Amino acid sequence: xxxxxxxxxxxxxxxxxxxxxxxxxxxxxxxxxxxxxxxxxxxxxxxxxxxxxxxxxxxxxxxxxxxxxxxxxxxxxxxxxxxxxxxxxxxxxxxxxxxxxxxxxxxxxxxxxxxxxxxxxxxxxxxxxxxxxxxxxxxxxxxxxxxxxxxxxxxxxxxxxxxxxxxxxxxxxxxxxxxxxxxxxxxxxxxxxxxxxxxxxxxxxxxxxxxxxxxxxxxxxxxxxxxxxxxxxxxxxxxxxxxxxxxxxxxxxxxxxxxxxxxxxxxxxxxxxxxxxxxxxxxxxxxxxxxxxxxxxxxxxxxxxxxxxxxxxxxxxxxxxxxxxxxxxxxxxxxxxxxxxxxxxxxxxxxxxxxxxxxxxxxxxxxxxxxxxxxxxxxxxxxxxxxxxxxxxxxxxxxxxxxxxxxxxxxxxxxxxxxxxxxxxxxxxxxxxxxxxxxxxxxxxxxxxxxxxxxxxxxxxxxxxxxxxxxxxxxxxxxxxxxxxxxxxxxxxxxxxxxxxxxxxxxxxxxxxxxxxxxxxxxxxxxxxxxxxxxxxxxx
Numbered sequence: 001x002x003x004x005x006x007x008x009x010x011x012x013x014x015x016x017x018x019x020x021x022x023x024x025x026x027x028x029x030x031x032x033x034x035x036x037x038x039x040x041x042x043x044x045x046x047x048x049x050x051x052x053x054x055x056x057x058x059x060x061x062x063x064x065x066x067x068x069x070x071x072x073x074x075x076x077x078x079x080x081x082x083x084x085x086x087x088x089x090x091x092x093x094x095x096x097x098x099x100x101x102x103x104x105x106x107x108x109x110x111x112x113x114x115x116x117x118x119x120x121x122x123x124x125x126x127x128x129x130x131x132x133x134x135x136x137x138x139x140x141x142x143x144x145x146x147x148x149x150x151x152x153x154x155x156x157x158x159x160x161x162x163x164x165x166x167x168x169x170x171x172x173x174x175x176x177x178x179x180x181x182x183x184x185x186x187x188x189x190x191x192x193x194x195x196x197x198x199x200x201x202x203x204x205x206x207x208x209x210x211x212x213x214x215x216x217x218x219x220x221x222x223x224x225x226x227x228x229x230x231x232x233x234x235x236x237x238x239x240x241x242x243x244x245x246x247x248x249x250x251x252x253x254x255x256x257x258x259x260x261x262x263x264x265x266x267x268x269x270x271x272x273x274x275x276x277x278x279x280x281x282x283x284x285x286x287x288x289x290x291x292x293x294x295x296x297x298x299x300x301x302x303x304x305x306x307x308x309x310x311x312x313x314x315x316x317x318x319x320x321x322x323x324x325x326x327x328x329x330x331x332x333x334x335x336x337x338x339x340x341x342x343x344x345x346x347x348x349x350x351x352x353x354x355x356x357x358x359x360x361x362x363x364x365x366x367x368x369x370x371x372x373x374x375x376x377x378x379x380x381x382x383x384x385x386x387x388x389x390x391x392x393x394x395x396x397x398x399x400x401x402x403x404x405x406x407x408x409x410x411x412x413x414x415x416x417x418x419x420x421x422x423x424x425x426x427x428x429x430x431x432x433x434x435x436x437x438x439x440x441x442x443x444x445x446x447x448x449x450x451x452x453x454x455x456x457x458x459x460x461x462x463x464x465x466x467x468x469x470x471x472x473x474x475x476x477x478x479x480x481x482x483x484x485x486x487x488x489x490x491x492x493x494x495x496x497x498x499x500x501x502x503x504x505x506x507x508x509x510x511x512x513x514x515x516x517x518x519x520x521x522x523x524x525x526x527x528x529x530x531x532x533x534x535x536x537x538x539x540x
Contacts, residue, residue: 003037003046007100012147014128016040016101018061020073022048027091029053029077040065052085053077053093061097070098103128104192104251107163109156109182110175111138114197117240118172119144125244127170132159134178156182165189170247172197172227180206188219193250195227195243204451204503211449221320246323253341269339269360270522271296273375275311275346276303278386278402279366280321281511282518283310283344287324289519292339294358295326296349302486304478304494307450308507313346315481322506332357355379362522365390368402370420382525384518388417397525400517402510409513411521425510428497433471436493438463438486445482451504452476460493470495475502 003019010017018038025032030049037045038061048054053075060073073096076082077089106122108115111133119129123145132151133139139150153159156178165171167190173182174197183206186194196203203225210220228242248254268291272279275295283293301311310326312319318327326344329335332354335345347354351374355363362382365375371389377396385395387402393414401410403418404425424431438444442464454460454470461468461479463486478494486492496502507515 003035006037006045010039010101014101014103014105016065016099018065019098019100020048020057020061020095021098022093023072023096024094025091027077028089029091029093030089038062038065048093048095052087056085057095057097060095064097064099065102068099068102070096072096105130105166105169106247107165107169107171108132109160109171109173109186111135111143111150112174112176113236114239114243115172115174116143117236118243119148121237121240121244122247123147125248130163132156132163133175134159135176157185160185165191168192170251171195172243172247180209183223184210184213187215187223191222193247194223195246196223196225197227197239197243198225200226200503204500204505207505208451208453211451217449218316221316221318224320224323249342268292268362268526269294269358270362270364271352271355271358271360271380272364272366273352274365274367275301275309275313275326276366276368277305277309277507278368278511278514279364280308280310281507282364282366282386282515283326284322284324284507285512285515285519286522287344291362291522293344294335294339294360295344295346296352296354297346298350299348300484302480302484302490304480304491305504305508306479306481307504308511310344310346312481314348318343352379361526364518365396382522384521384525386417386514386518388420391416398521400514400521402514404510408510409517411517411524430472430497434474434495434497435491436460436468436471436495438488438490438492439466439468440464440488441486442466444480444484444486444492446479448476448479450476450479453499454495463492468492472497474499475504477502477504 020036022031022034030051034048035046036048038058042062048057056075057073064071074083074094075085076092077087078084079086103126106127106129108119108131111131122129130149134156136152139152151159169191170193171186171191172195173179175182179198183196187210207220229245231242233239233242270286270291271294272283273296275297287293295310297311297314301314303309303311306312308321313326313328318325326346327338329338329345329347335347338345360380363380365385367373368387372395375385377383383396384398386400390396390399392399392412399412399417401407401417424435444463446461448454448460453475455473456470458470459467460470472495474495474497477496480492
C-alpha cells in the first residue's frame with residue numbers, strides 16, 4: 001500500500017495519523033532514509049528499519065497524536081545511556097514525527113438557513129463539518145460545502161447518538177423547533193464548545209428546565225447561549241460570522257475584542273480585589289477592552305448573585321459569565337499562564353500579597369465593604385476604589401460612585417463617593433423586602449436554585465434549623481452557596497419580582513455602569529502617567 005495514497009485517504013476521513021521520517025543518521029542503523037505512516041490504532045504502513053528503534057518511534061508517534069503536536073525523536077542503537085533504544089547496532093538515528101488528520105470537528109445539529117451559512121463559512125477554516133437533521137430536504141448536498149458529511153435520522157436524539165460526540169468537538173444546536181431535545185441530549189457531554197442559537201428568553205426557559213431535571217450547574221455553565229458576538233447580525237450570513245467568531249475565539253484560546261482596543265493595552269495588567277457581581281461587571285468591561293484581568297478573592301466568598309460572579313470559580317473551579325470564563329488558580333505563575341489563554345484567573349489572596357509579583361498597571365478595589373481593607377495608592381500606578389470608604393487623592397487615585405441615581409458610575413479624582421443609603425435598588429416598587437437575610441446564625445442550605453420561580457411563602461433555604469421563606473413571588477436571582485456559615489442579618493438571597501421576565505444570567509445595569517466608570521478612570525490615569533513620563537524625558 002502506498003504511504004501517500006493512504007495519507008490522503010486518512011486526511012479526507014479526518015482520521016488521525018502520524019508520518020515518521022528519518023532526517024539524520026550516523027553509524028550502523030537499520031535505515032538511513034525512510035518514511036513510515038502510523039495510524040491512531042498503532043498500525044503502520046512502511047518501515048524505518050524495524051527492531052527496537054521502530055517500536056520506540058511508534059510509541060512516540062502515538063504520544064504525539066495524543067498531544068496533537070509534532071516532535072523530534074533521537075535514538076541511539078545502544079542498551080544503556082541517554083536515548084538508548086535497547087539494541088546493539090551502535091549507530092544513531094533522528095526521526096521527525098508530524099501529525100495529521102486532526103481537523104477540529106464542527107457538529108451542526110439542524111440543517112436550516114443559519115447552519116448552512118455557518119457550514120459554508122467554516123469550510124475554509126479547517127473544520128471537519130457534519131450536519132444532522134430529521135428533515136431530509138434540509139440535508140440536500142447542494143446546500144453545503146462538498147466535503148460536508150450529512151446525517152439523517154428519525155429524531156435528533158437518534159442523530160446525536162450516531163454522531164459519536166467527542167470532547168474535542170465544537171457543537172451548535174440550531175433546529176426548527178426541537179432545540180430542547182437536542183440540548184438535553186448534549187448538555188452533559190464534554191465538548192470543546194456547545195452553543196445554542198436561541199433568544200435570551202428561550203435560553204432562560206431552557207436553563208430553568210434543565211435545573212428542574214437535576215442537571216448539574218457545572219454542565220449548564222458550559223453552554224454558550226445566546227451564541228455569537230453582538231455585531232447587529234440579522235441575516236443568516238451575518239449570524240454565521242458572529243457565531244464563527246466565537247468558535248474561533250475558543251478554538252484559538254484568544255481573548256476576543258476589537259484589535260484596535262486590545263492592541264495598545266496588550267501588556268496592561270489590572271488586578272481586581274473582589275470577584276462578586278459588581279467586580280465581575282468591572283472585569284468584563286476591562287477584559288473586552290483588552291486588559292489582562294486578574295481577580296483576588298477570599299477563601300469562602302459570600303456572593304449571592306453566583307451566576308454572574310467570577311467568585312463562583314472558587315467553589316466550582318471555573319465559571320463562565322456572558323461567554324467569558326474565569327478559573328481558580330493557586331499561584332501567580334498559573335495565573336499568568338491562564339490570562340494569556342484568554343481566561344480570567346481568580347486567586348485566593350484577600351490581602352493582596354501577590355501584587356508584588358503581578359506588578360499590575362492598575363488595582364481596583366471592588367470588595368464593596370464600605371470601608372478600606374488595606375488598599376493604598378502605592379499598590380499600582382492607577383489605584384481605583386468603588387463606593388464609600390475611600391478618598392481619592394489620599395488612599396487611591398480615583399473613586400467610582402456606586403450609589404444608584406444620576407451620578408452612578410461617575411469618576412471622582414478628589415474626594416469621596418456618596419455615603420451608603422442602606423436601601424437596595426427598587427424593582428417594581430420593592431426594595432428591602434426583596435432581599436432575604438438570615439434570621440440567626442447557622443449554616444446555609446438552599447432549597448431552590450438560581451432562576452427558579454417561587455411564590456411568596458415558599459421555603460427557599462434553611463439557616464441552621466430555621467426555614468427561610470420567600471418574602472414575595474418572583475425569580476430567585478441571588479442565593480448564597482451551600483455550607484457557608486452566616487450570622488444573624490446576613491444577606492443570603494434576593495428575589496426579583498419580575499419573575500420569568502428577570503434575567504439572572506447577565507450582569508446588572510449597575511455593574512455595567514460602574515465598570516464603565518472604572519474603564520474611564522484607568523484610561524485617564526494611564527494617559528496621565530504616559531504624559532508625565534514624556535514630560536520628565538523632555539526636561540531631561
